[in-house]
Amino acid sequence: MNREGILGRGVVRQLLPYLVMLFGVVLLVLPTLEGVVSRWLKLDESYSHGFLLLAVSVFLTVQAVKRHPIVAGFYPFWLVPLCLCLLGYWLGGLIRLQALQQLTLVPMLLSALAVLMGWRQVRWLIIPVGLLFFTIPVWDFLSWNLQLITVAVNKFLLGLLDIDFEVEGVFVYLIGVGTFEVAHGCSGLRYLLVGQALVLIYGELYLSRVRSRVLLFCCGVAFALVANWIRVFVIIYMGYETNMQSSLIEDHDNFGWWVFAATLVPLYFIARRLELQDEKCESNTSTETTFVQERKAVGVSLGVVLLCVGVTYAALPDKRSSVLDQPKSYGIDIQERYAPVFGAQLAGWRPQIQNPDWAYAQTLFDRQQISTDGSLDEQFYLGVFTYEFQRHRAELVQYTNRLYDTNLWVPEQFYKVPSKLNIPIQGITLKSLATGEKIHIAYSYMVEGRWETDQWRAKLAQVLGFFSERSDASLLIAAVRCGDCTPQESLLNFVETTFPQSVSSINQEVAGLSD
Structure with missing residues (x-):
């Protein structure tokens, strides 16, 4: 057998435990994943970036594995967080709370990986895999608070101008002109999710210090929120100036993405400055640890994970429930x-x-x-x-x-x-x-x-x-x-x-x- 064939068989042998584990977890959460993917398919909603972010997550995971070769083993401590995630998923199924099940998806996957890898190896996958959390439709719970914050900011900005208006809840009444509703789509949730994902990706690729990544993440959140506040203010102001005839009122989604893109320019300069600072602080010493794969340990690890997943699957009520065509x-x-x-x-x-x-x-x-x-x-x-x-x-x-x-x-x-x-x-x-x-x-x-x-x-x-x-x-x-x-x-x-x-x-x- 040639060398390429030997290497190919070696790669498959290394990946096999992870693929089997992933298959078991996906089988357990398949009904919940269907609900998540259905939101990705709605291109006019806040989670339409789901497929793109999934591809980026896979790419970053491959890059992390290339930089830090991973060897499977058995790390029993991580069975505790895995069992807690499985318990949360089971409880969500028991009380019919899909949001609770969705919240456990990413922690469950990382915990299962940690059982096979341990902390010193799984830490390199926290950001690549954790990016998927920004595709889980549980962020809608923030929408109402973001709407209220957007209204409060625009109330302040409109108060600086000679505009007769009133605010009630999420509605801005321009007296004698018209009414604007800061609805779910105007909360800025989609810009917040995309902004957070972008700065995490940049940090994973180019930043080495945790402090730099945290600072860039905070800046990304701030710029995403500011972009939405500017978008809503400009739309309301143009509606006032044109007596509700401005084309921005109908085409506010595209305008919002242009404003968001403009805020990425100063964010890039901040990210670049942090990158240069990290390069100066990098050390040439290597702290990589060598791991030796033991087949027995891998088998025990995989068996215990699949056992926990299997017990949860068997305990779930109504794993697939039909929906009536007509009530x-x-x-x-x-x-x-x-x-x-x-x-x-x-x-x-x-x-x-x-x-x-x-x-x-x-x-x-x-x-x-x-x-x-x-x-x-x-x-x-x-x-x-x-x-x-x-x-x-x-x-x-x-x-x-x-x-x-x-x-x-x-x-x-x-x-x-x-x-x-x-x-x-x-x-x-x-x-x-x-x-x-x-x-x-x-x-x-x-x-x-x-x-x-x-x-x-x-x-x-x-x-x-x-x-x-x-x-x-x-x-x-x-x-x-x-x-x-x-x-x-x-x-x-x-x-x-x-x-x-x-x-x-x-x-x-x-x-x-x-x-």
Whole structure:
């Protein structure tokens, strides 16, 4: 056999333990990975860089292995963090909290590698593998805080100019001109993730000192945030100057990336300066340690890792749960007062809810409020959407589930609905961007028996639901469109009439599932 063949067989023999370990871990987390990759495929979202960063991670891993040859062994201490990661993944599956499972993916992979490599070898892979954490869709939890920070910064900047404006929540009202919503896409999350990834890659390739890498990382975060603040300010200011006619309002995504690219110029000079400083401080002494591979140790290490993964896989509930093509229909008894109108939308509005197990969505009118000429001054909408239990592509709080289409509707007012039902209910007034027509909606989440009006609190209610016998999650939403009526009063009466019947229907179905 020639030398190339011998070398090829040697490389395969060295890689085989890692490939087997990786196969076992991927098999365990495959349903979660499907959810992550599905977000990468959405090119207009914050995680569209996923495939590119995966390729960069592989490249940097190969480069690290070339610089620091790795030899497999058995390092039992690292079974502790591995088991903790597996426990977290199992717990996330048990309480139907996909975000918890996603959080464990990268630490689980690094812990499994550390069992085979030990700290002195796996440390070279922390950045190459850790880059994948910026592709995991758990960063959405930062979005709301980033939106509020962006609004606060722009409130300060607009206050320096002679502009008449008001700020409420994430909305900036330019008096007499128009309204801007600092929505999820304006939070700057995508620039933050890309900026963090870029400075970590640069640090891995060109910087040798930890202090330089940390300083560059902090600068990258700061510049990414500043880029978004500048983008939002310029868009709002141009909207004010052009009476909302500026092309930047429609093409703000491309403009944002140009601003972000401009902030990379000073960031590059900072990175280059740090690189030159590191070159001066480099030492010519080598501290590489030689490792001797023992087949017995490798076999024990691989066997223990696969055993832990196998036990977790066997303990996971509902590893693959089906999603219904069509939800089952609720039979909510409100026909004595309300009669249906053809259709399941109100003035072109309806909530965007994906893959519920049970649903009721109907436009209605009040039999008692028909005018003498037969016209309908008021129209109502009632929506009840329930998930028997939450899993991939069938979760109450997920990116694709929205109360309204932001391309068609803009919120004008937020308020609490003070009902007698003793449950929290959030109200919103929406205005159509096409017609200017307004509708008024009220909604509340019921997650495993707990009521919430905030999405993230509803998400966290799944954790508290671990101690509950229930596993269901529902959205109850009511809306009204009216002419001469008092909208919030009509909405309150509609909610107090229909929500108790809706909750009763939900409880009946949940009781039927537990029998």
